[in-house]
Amino acid sequence: MAETLLDIKNLRIEATTYTPGEKPRTITIVDDVSLTLEKGKVLGLIGESGAGKSTVGLSPMCYGRGGVSITGGEVILNGRDILKQGKNGIRKLRGHEVCYVAQSAAAAFNPVQRLMDQVVEACLTHGVANRVEAERRAVSLFTKLSLPDPDNIGKRYPHQVSGGQLQRVMTAMALCPEPDLIIFDEPTTALDVTTQIDVLAAIKEAIHATGVAALYITHDLAVVAQVADDIMVLRHGKMVEKGTTQQIIKEPRESYTQALVSVHHIEHQEKQPTPKPILSVKNVTAAYGNGIVKVLKNVSVDIHPGQTLAVVGESGSGKSTLARAITGLLPPQQGEVIFDGRKLSNKLADRTKEDLRQLQMIYQMADVAMNPRHTVGTIIGRPLTFYFGLRGAERDRRVKELLEEIEMGTGFIDRYPAELSGGQKQRVCIARALAAKPKLIICDEVTSALDPLVANGILKLLLNLQEIEQVAYLFITHDIATVKSIADSIAVMYRGEVARYGAKSQVLTPQFDDYTDLLLSSVPALELGWLEKAIAGRKMAGAGN
Amino acid sequence: MSSPIVKLIAQRVALGILLLLAVSVLIFVGTNLLPGDVAQSILGQAATPVALENLRKEMGLNDPAYVRYFHWLFGILQGDLGTALTSRLDVATSIKERLWNTLFLAFWAAIISVPLAIILGLLAVRYRNGPIDKLISGFALASTSLPEFFIGYLLVFIFAVTFPILPGISTVHEGMPFLEKMKAIALPCTALTLGVLAHMMRMTRAAILNVMQSAYIETAELKGLSAFEIIRKHAFPNAIAPIINVVTINLAFLVVGVVVVEVIFVYPGMGQYLVDHVAKRDVPVVQAVGLIFAAVYIFLNVVADVASILANPRLRHPK
Known part of the structure; x- marks a missing residue:
C-alpha cells in the first residue's frame, strides 16, 4: 500500500467581491471537492475555465488568487492539516514541500534576474542546500530536462531563452528543492504543438526520474492523458468524475466527461473547388x-x-x-x-x-x-x-x-x-x-x-x-x-x-513534407502511450535521415 | 555592452545638448523681450542721450540680436558668463560660491529625502491599504499640499520662535565649521524634503504596486519568500526605471525649485541671487542663472533616461 501524500477533504473555497455601491458578496468557487494523492503519483485536474481547477490545484500551497480563500474542509499534506499552519508554516512549505510550475514561464520569471539565481532561490530561502550544491542540482536538472548547454544556460536572462526552454527551466526550478509535490498549472498551454511535445516528454521524464508527485492542471484531456495516473474532472467548482486515466478516456461515466472526450468529432464533408475563386x-x-x-x-x-x-x-x-x-x-x-x-x-x-x-x-x-x-x-x-x-x-x-x-x-x-x-x-x-x-x-x-x-x-x-x-x-x-x-x-x-x-x-x-509531418505528429491524441510513440517515431525519423 | 545600448545612450546625450542649445536661445530671446533699456537702468534717469548712446555702443547693444547671441554663447563656452550690470562684478565669480551653496543645500535635502521616500514607499506597499499605508500617504500628501513658503514659515515659527533651537535665518559663509553649517541649513533642508517627499513616495508605491501584479511576484510568493524579500528582490528591481525617473525629476526640482525656500530663509544661494537681480533687471545675471538651472534640469533628465536604459535587461543583455 503506497503512502498517502495529499488528502483533501470536502474543500470549500470562496471569494468575496466588492462591487462599488453594493454590499460585498461571497461567491463559492469550489464546493465539496475531495481527493487523495499517493507519493509519486500524478493526478490530472481537468475542466473548463472557471471550473475551479487552478483554485483546487493551488490549495496544497494554501494560496488563492484575487481575494480567494479556503473557507472549509481540510488539506492534509504529509499528515498535517496545512490550513492550520499559520502564515510562517505555510511560507516554509511553499517552495520546499510543494512547488509550482506556472502556465506562462515567460511571465513567471523575473526579467531582471539571471535564471540560475531564480532556480536556486527556493533552496537558499529554505536552507535546503547551499549555493554550490543548489547550482549543482540545477545543472543536473537542466541536463535531465534536455536543455541545451546545461552548464551555462543558468547565466542567461529570461528573454534570452525560448518559450519552450523557459518552461523546462521552470520545471527545473520546481524540482530543485526536491519537493514532495509539484503543481503544474497548464504548463504547455502557451506553447506551440511541436514545442509542447518536447516539454511534455521532459516533464514526464523528470517526474518519473525524481519520483515526485504532481497535480497536473489542464483543459486539454489529450495532454493530461499522457502524464496522469488518475484524472479528476471538475465543473462549476464541483467534482464531476474521478477515475484512472484509462477509465476516464475509454469509459467516461458522466455525460459531461463523455462530451469532453468526444469534443473534436465534427464531421465536415469537403466541398469541391469552384472554377472561380472569391x-x-x-x-x-x-x-x-x-x-x-x-x-x-x-x-x-x-x-x-x-x-x-x-x-x-x-x-x-x-x-x-x-x-x-x-x-x-x-x-x-x-x-x-x-x-x-x-x-x-x-x-x-x-x-x-x-x-x-x-x-x-x-x-x-x-x-x-x-x-x-x-x-x-x-x-x-x-x-x-x-x-x-x-x-x-x-x-x-x-x-x-x-x-x-x-x-x-x-x-x-x-x-x-x-x-x-x-x-x-x-x-x-x-x-x-x-x-x-x-x-x-x-x-x-x-x-x-x-x-x-x-x-x-x-x-x-x-x-x-x-x-x-x-x-x-x-x-x-x-x-x-x-x-x-x-x-x-x-x-x-x-x-x-x-x-x-x-x-x-x-x-x-501522406506523403507529407517534413514540416507537415512534424506538425501532424505533434498533435496529442487522446490515447494512452501516444507521447512515447510520437517521441519514438520522431527518433526513428531522426535516425533515418 | 554592445552597440544598441551605446547608440541609445549617445542619442539621449545628443538630444540633451540640443535641448540645452534650444533653451539658451529661449533664455536669450526672453530676456531681450523684457521691457526697459539696460543702458538707462545703469546710468539712471538723469543720463544724457549721448552718454546712453556711448554706453550702448560700448556694450554692443546696437548689434543685431543674433550677433549678440553668438557673442554671449561663445563667451559661456569659454567660461565667461559676462559682467553684472549693477555691481560690475564678474558673474561667474559671484555665482560660483552661490551655486556651491545651493548644491550643498540640495545635496543634503536629496540625501535625506530620496532614501526616506523610497523606504516609506516600500513600507506603504508592504502594508498596503492598512493603517500604516494610510498614515504614510496621508502625511506625505499633506506635506506636499502645503506650499513651501507656508511650511517654511511654519518651521520657523515652531523651531526658531516658539522653541528657539534652530536659526530662522540660514546664513552660511565660507570657512564655517561643518556642524554649524548643517545646523544653519536644517530648516530649509526640512522644508525642501517635505516638499518633494510625497511625489517620490507615491510614485515609488505606485511603481512597485504595478509590478506586484506580475506573474513573477506570484512565483516568488509560491517559493515561500517573505513579503519584504519579494518586494526587495523581485518587485523593486523591476520598478527601478520609473522610480529613477521620479527621483531625478525631484532632484532637479531641489536645485531649481529652491528659489522660494532660499528667499524665506535668506540663504545665500542661486535662488536669492536670481530673485535679487530680476528685481534689478540685471540681464546677464538672469541669463546666466537661467542657463545654469536649465543645464542642471536637462542633465538630471538625461541621467534618468540613461539609467532607465541601463536598468532594462533586454538592452543590457541582447539575445
Missing part, C-alpha cells in the same frame, strides 16, 4: 519595419465561394500577417490580392466601402474587439447603419434576425459585453461580421481563447452560417483538430512560406 492571393510578400523583417514570402492561395480555407501554422509562421496583408492593414511589398474578379488596392485607405463591406474579420479576443460601453444591439447595428443606412425599427428588426441566426435569442439586444460569456461574446462578433453581408470572413484564431466545448459550438455555428449565407472563410488557427472539423482546403504555413497547400483530403494524406 479570393486569390498571388505571390504576396510582406514585411514589417520598412521591409526589413520579411514575414510573408511569395504566398499564393485561393478561397472558393462558400468554402473554408484553413491556414494553419505555429506562432511566427506568418498566418496572421497573411490576414493583415489581405485586409490591407499591412500593404504587401509584392504580389496582389484579387477579390471577386477585381484587384484590391494594397492599401486599406484606397479601398472602397464596398470592398470593406464584403471582407469582414473576426478576432481571437472577442472581449477586446467590442466596445465595452456599447450594447449588443449597438455593436451589431453599427455595420447595418454604416453599410446599408438602416435605422430605428428596421435596424432593430435586422439585429434581432442576426441574434436568432447566431442562436442567442433577441433578449440579448440590450446587454453589455461584460454580461456575456466568452462564447456569447464571440457569437456577437460573428453576428457583427455577418451584418455586413460579406462574401468572405477572415477568422483569426476565433476559437483559441475558448473552452473546447464552447469552441465546438462556435465551429458548428460557423458551418451552419456558411450553409445559409454562402459566405467563405479564411480560417486562421494553430489547432489541427479545428482544421479537420471545418476546412475544405488547407494551407500549412512555416516561416512565412506555404509549406503545403491543397484540398483537405489531399493535405492530410
Whole structure:
C-alpha cells in the first residue's frame, strides 16, 4: 500500500467581491471537492475555465488568487492539516514541500534576474542546500530536462531563452528543492504543438526520474492523458468524475466527461473547388519595419465561394500577417490580392466601402474587439447603419434576425459585453461580421481563447452560417483538430512560406513534407502511450535521415 | 555592452545638448523681450542721450540680436558668463560660491529625502491599504499640499520662535565649521524634503504596486519568500526605471525649485541671487542663472533616461 501524500477533504473555497455601491458578496468557487494523492503519483485536474481547477490545484500551497480563500474542509499534506499552519508554516512549505510550475514561464520569471539565481532561490530561502550544491542540482536538472548547454544556460536572462526552454527551466526550478509535490498549472498551454511535445516528454521524464508527485492542471484531456495516473474532472467548482486515466478516456461515466472526450468529432464533408475563386492571393510578400523583417514570402492561395480555407501554422509562421496583408492593414511589398474578379488596392485607405463591406474579420479576443460601453444591439447595428443606412425599427428588426441566426435569442439586444460569456461574446462578433453581408470572413484564431466545448459550438455555428449565407472563410488557427472539423482546403504555413497547400483530403494524406509531418505528429491524441510513440517515431525519423 | 545600448545612450546625450542649445536661445530671446533699456537702468534717469548712446555702443547693444547671441554663447563656452550690470562684478565669480551653496543645500535635502521616500514607499506597499499605508500617504500628501513658503514659515515659527533651537535665518559663509553649517541649513533642508517627499513616495508605491501584479511576484510568493524579500528582490528591481525617473525629476526640482525656500530663509544661494537681480533687471545675471538651472534640469533628465536604459535587461543583455 503506497503512502498517502495529499488528502483533501470536502474543500470549500470562496471569494468575496466588492462591487462599488453594493454590499460585498461571497461567491463559492469550489464546493465539496475531495481527493487523495499517493507519493509519486500524478493526478490530472481537468475542466473548463472557471471550473475551479487552478483554485483546487493551488490549495496544497494554501494560496488563492484575487481575494480567494479556503473557507472549509481540510488539506492534509504529509499528515498535517496545512490550513492550520499559520502564515510562517505555510511560507516554509511553499517552495520546499510543494512547488509550482506556472502556465506562462515567460511571465513567471523575473526579467531582471539571471535564471540560475531564480532556480536556486527556493533552496537558499529554505536552507535546503547551499549555493554550490543548489547550482549543482540545477545543472543536473537542466541536463535531465534536455536543455541545451546545461552548464551555462543558468547565466542567461529570461528573454534570452525560448518559450519552450523557459518552461523546462521552470520545471527545473520546481524540482530543485526536491519537493514532495509539484503543481503544474497548464504548463504547455502557451506553447506551440511541436514545442509542447518536447516539454511534455521532459516533464514526464523528470517526474518519473525524481519520483515526485504532481497535480497536473489542464483543459486539454489529450495532454493530461499522457502524464496522469488518475484524472479528476471538475465543473462549476464541483467534482464531476474521478477515475484512472484509462477509465476516464475509454469509459467516461458522466455525460459531461463523455462530451469532453468526444469534443473534436465534427464531421465536415469537403466541398469541391469552384472554377472561380472569391479570393486569390498571388505571390504576396510582406514585411514589417520598412521591409526589413520579411514575414510573408511569395504566398499564393485561393478561397472558393462558400468554402473554408484553413491556414494553419505555429506562432511566427506568418498566418496572421497573411490576414493583415489581405485586409490591407499591412500593404504587401509584392504580389496582389484579387477579390471577386477585381484587384484590391494594397492599401486599406484606397479601398472602397464596398470592398470593406464584403471582407469582414473576426478576432481571437472577442472581449477586446467590442466596445465595452456599447450594447449588443449597438455593436451589431453599427455595420447595418454604416453599410446599408438602416435605422430605428428596421435596424432593430435586422439585429434581432442576426441574434436568432447566431442562436442567442433577441433578449440579448440590450446587454453589455461584460454580461456575456466568452462564447456569447464571440457569437456577437460573428453576428457583427455577418451584418455586413460579406462574401468572405477572415477568422483569426476565433476559437483559441475558448473552452473546447464552447469552441465546438462556435465551429458548428460557423458551418451552419456558411450553409445559409454562402459566405467563405479564411480560417486562421494553430489547432489541427479545428482544421479537420471545418476546412475544405488547407494551407500549412512555416516561416512565412506555404509549406503545403491543397484540398483537405489531399493535405492530410501522406506523403507529407517534413514540416507537415512534424506538425501532424505533434498533435496529442487522446490515447494512452501516444507521447512515447510520437517521441519514438520522431527518433526513428531522426535516425533515418 | 554592445552597440544598441551605446547608440541609445549617445542619442539621449545628443538630444540633451540640443535641448540645452534650444533653451539658451529661449533664455536669450526672453530676456531681450523684457521691457526697459539696460543702458538707462545703469546710468539712471538723469543720463544724457549721448552718454546712453556711448554706453550702448560700448556694450554692443546696437548689434543685431543674433550677433549678440553668438557673442554671449561663445563667451559661456569659454567660461565667461559676462559682467553684472549693477555691481560690475564678474558673474561667474559671484555665482560660483552661490551655486556651491545651493548644491550643498540640495545635496543634503536629496540625501535625506530620496532614501526616506523610497523606504516609506516600500513600507506603504508592504502594508498596503492598512493603517500604516494610510498614515504614510496621508502625511506625505499633506506635506506636499502645503506650499513651501507656508511650511517654511511654519518651521520657523515652531523651531526658531516658539522653541528657539534652530536659526530662522540660514546664513552660511565660507570657512564655517561643518556642524554649524548643517545646523544653519536644517530648516530649509526640512522644508525642501517635505516638499518633494510625497511625489517620490507615491510614485515609488505606485511603481512597485504595478509590478506586484506580475506573474513573477506570484512565483516568488509560491517559493515561500517573505513579503519584504519579494518586494526587495523581485518587485523593486523591476520598478527601478520609473522610480529613477521620479527621483531625478525631484532632484532637479531641489536645485531649481529652491528659489522660494532660499528667499524665506535668506540663504545665500542661486535662488536669492536670481530673485535679487530680476528685481534689478540685471540681464546677464538672469541669463546666466537661467542657463545654469536649465543645464542642471536637462542633465538630471538625461541621467534618468540613461539609467532607465541601463536598468532594462533586454538592452543590457541582447539575445
